[in-house]
Amino acid sequence: MQTAIATVCLSGTLREKLEAIAAARFTGVEIFENDLLSFNGSPKEARNIIADLGLKTITFQPFRDFEGMPEPQRARVFARAERKFDVMQELDCDLLMVCSNVSPEAIGGIERAVADFHELGEMAAKRGMRVAFEALAWGRHINDYRDAWEVVRRANHPAVGLVLDSFHTLARGTDLKALRAVPKDRIFLVQIADAPKLEMDYLSWSRHYRCFPGQGELPVQDFMVALQATGYDDLLSLEIFNDRFRAGSARSVALDGHRSLIYMLDELRATTGVPVPGQALLPDRARCAGVEFVEFAMEEGEAGRFEKVLAGLGFQLSGVHRSKAVKRWRQGSINLLVNREKEGFAHSYNITHGAAVCAIALQVEDANATVDRAIKLLDQPFRQAVGPGELDIPAVRGVGGSLLYFVDQANGLNRLWDVDFVTPEPQKPQSGKLTGIDHISQSMEYEEMLTWLLFYASLLDVSKTPTLDVLDPGGVVQSQVIQNADGSVRLALNGSQSRQTLASRFLNEVFGSGVQHIALATDDIFATIAQLRENGVEMLQIPENYYDDLEARLGLSDAEMARLRDNNVLYDREGTGEFFQIYTGNLLEGGFFFEIVERRAYSGFGAVNAPIRLAAQTRLASPPAIPRH
Ligand code: MG
Ligand code: MG
Numbered sequence: 001m002q003t004a005i006a007t008v009c010l011s012g013t014l015r016e017k018l019e020a021i022a023a024a025r026f027t028g029v030e031i032f033e034n035d036l037l038s039f040n041g042s043p044k045e046a047r048n049i050i051a052d053l054g055l056k057t058i059t060f061q062p063f064r065d066f067e068g069m070p071e072p073q074r075a076r077v078f079a080r081a082e083r084k085f086d087v088m089q090e091l092d093c094d095l096l097m098v099c100s101n102v103s104p105e106a107i108g109g110i111e112r113a114v115a116d117f118h119e120l121g122e123m124a125a126k127r128g129m130r131v132a133f134e135a136l137a138w139g140r141h142i143n144d145y146r147d148a149w150e151v152v153r154r155a156n157h158p159a160v161g162l163v164l165d166s167f168h169t170l171a172r173g174t175d176l177k178a179l180r181a182v183p184k185d186r187i188f189l190v191q192i193a194d195a196p197k198l199e200m201d202y203l204s205w206s207r208h209y210r211c212f213p214g215q216g217e218l219p220v221q222d223f224m225v226a227l228q229a230t231g232y233d234d235l236l237s238l239e240i241f242n243d244r245f246r247a248g249s250a251r252s253v254a255l256d257g258h259r260s261l262i263y264m265l266d267e268l269r270a271t272t273g274v275p276v277p278g279q280a281l282l283p284d285r286a287r288c289a290g291v292e293f294v295e296f297a298m299e300e301g302e303a304g305r306f307e308k309v310l311a312g313l314g315f316q317l318s319g320v321h322r323s324k325a326v327k328r329w330r331q332g333s334i335n336l337l338v339n340r341e342k343e344g345f346a347h348s349y350n351i352t353h354g355a356a357v358c359a360i361a362l363q364v365e366d367a368n369a370t371v372d373r374a375i376k377l378l379d380q381p382f383r384q385a386v387g388p389g390e391l392d393i394p395a396v397r398g399v400g401g402s403l404l405y406f407v408d409q410a411n412g413l414n415r416l417w418d419v420d421f422v423t424p425e426p427q428k429p430q431s432g433k434l435t436g437i438d439h440i441s442q443s444m445e446y447e448e449m450l451t452w453l454l455f456y457a458s459l460l461d462v463s464k465t466p467t468l469d470v471l472d473p474g475g476v477v478q479s480q481v482i483q484n485a486d487g488s489v490r491l492a493l494n495g496s497q498s499r500q501t502l503a504s505r506f507l508n509e510v511f512g513s514g515v516q517h518i519a520l521a522t523d524d525i526f527a528t529i530a531q532l533r534e535n536g537v538e539m540l541q542i543p544e545n546y547y548d549d550l551e552a553r554l555g556l557s558d559a560e561m562a563r564l565r566d567n568n569v570l571y572d573r574e575g576t577g578e579f580f581q582i583y584t585g586n587l588l589e590g591g592f593f594f595e596i597v598e599r600r601a602y603s604g605f606g607a608v609n610a611p612i613r614l615a616a617q618t619r620l621a622s623p624p625a626i627p628r629h
Helices: 014-023 033-037 043-052 073-091 110-126 145-155 166-171 177-181 202-209 220-229 243-247 250-272 300-312 344-353 367-376 413-419 446-459 502-509 525-534 544-554 558-566 607-621
Strands: 002-006 028-032 056-063 095-099 130-134 160-165 187-192 235-238 288-297 316-321 326-331 334-339 356-364 395-397 403-407 434-445 468-472 475-483 490-496 514-522 570-574 577-583 593-600
Touching: 002 056, 002 250, 014 033, 014 043, 014 250, 028 033, 028 235, 033 056, 043 056, 043 073, 056 073, 056 130, 056 235, 073 095, 073 110, 095 187, 110 130, 110 145, 110 160, 130 145, 130 187, 145 160, 145 177, 160 166, 166 187, 166 202, 166 220, 177 220, 220 250, 235 250, 243 446, 250 446, 288 344, 288 403, 288 434, 300 316, 300 326, 300 334, 334 434, 344 356, 356 514, 367 395, 367 403, 367 446, 403 413, 434 446, 434 502, 434 593, 446 475, 446 490, 468 607, 475 607, 490 502, 502 514, 502 607, 514 525, 525 577, 525 593, 544 558, 544 570, 570 607, 577 607
Parallel strands: 002 028, 002 235, 028 056, 056 095, 095 130, 130 160, 160 187, 187 235, 288 334, 356 403, 434 490, 514 593
Antiparallel strands: 288 356, 316 326, 326 334, 395 403, 434 514, 468 475, 475 490, 570 577, 577 593
């Protein structure tokens, strides 16, 4: 299976696109005609760039409105095809991709289409070229791969083959049974795209919302299973039209593309048990058992203030690193590290991002296998020097250049607290009420969201919740949660398109994407609040109106209402399940805060309360109003 990507997927000039495609280690490229038209040079020059980058042009596309034309248009489309073959010759490409006619001038009738393709096949064959036919989901007469296959079959010409495109097939919900019976040598090209499920016309859906496999909701695996049944092992190419990709970095999008194909083919192997030719075997997606630690990078002054808050929240200083200026603050199963190092990764992260979370460590079954999988998925591994006798904990680069560490039992990495840290004596018995990390929320540019969803989903054994739109006073924030089966790892990803949302302000103030808040779990929210009050920790004030509305909506008793209101607790219900949330103020310069939650048989995230919380935080974050004279 040779993997490729279409230039139409990426932003930039043709040269920038090709460089990004080569950097992402693709070997094949589909040249989209518009990219060649806007290229500042001849097709021959483009061919040289492509060859110098070690790439091969697998197809030139698209050739539109071809089959079924009446005369005199018919003569004109054949003359147009001859000119495309000229360009392809200069470009060193032997396959022209023809998509089904959408012109109102086209006349239906399969025999007419068959005759046209036979003649086009003759023309192509004379020049040592081939043509491949794709049914567009919105084609005028042919919009189903089964009809396109019937045309190809009856044209019965060695230079005429079929293009299968997962979007056109799955968007219409076309039955996949017929696909399994297509002879593999008659399929000249397979194009892969996923998409979110949307109610709209096929054309707009395809042109703006396609995404890489694994990023959307179409049953791409079903399509691949049917394709595998044919024995097809030739060109597999990504063809994605997406506004976010065209706004993003070409290099990052190309890398995501390749990662998505590796992940898709690995899933295919796992589903059918049949190895995919040319694909490396990957270790399984890493099963996570929890968050081992979260590490903050800060300078002395801010670290001192932050640690006072941690103590107020019930954390205890439970360890000091043997060779680094790193302290371990512990409560329940939560470990927060405060790193004050003046060199190394955390320090450089602090310089570029300010005081912020620089790393998250996940508990996995086998850390080395996890990193091996990450490397095969083209993720970026990270290692830094460790002191003598200390553990070398493997990591990969995550959101905003932060690190994702992996700790396990298999390689003894779970001994890190004994090996790398000294525990101060005596340890007081724990009095804090917090038990664990409920979820970690990462904010990012809207364009990056699909990147990180794919990163987590391809590496870890997690599922994703549907996308939610959360109303922030400054605009809409898109939110999606990645979580493992038992909920011991939950990561909320938030992407904002507006410059005015709190998520956006966070991005500007911490100089890029990162952890904006951590939600800590408690078994008793009201006992926790009493303790925080005693410790002088200030919590976010919730406006009166919220409680009036809550009372009207849920019909809680007066006593229950008073308890929520007096303690600034946000509340939600899901069947008989209940959810309680409180928030600290902003604790770091960029706007980082803690949330504390109590779940009672509740699996959501209090999305209904998010606008209230965001409005309350926005009031805090806004400069005071100018007094009127
Ligand atoms: Mg296509
Ligand atoms: Mg939250």
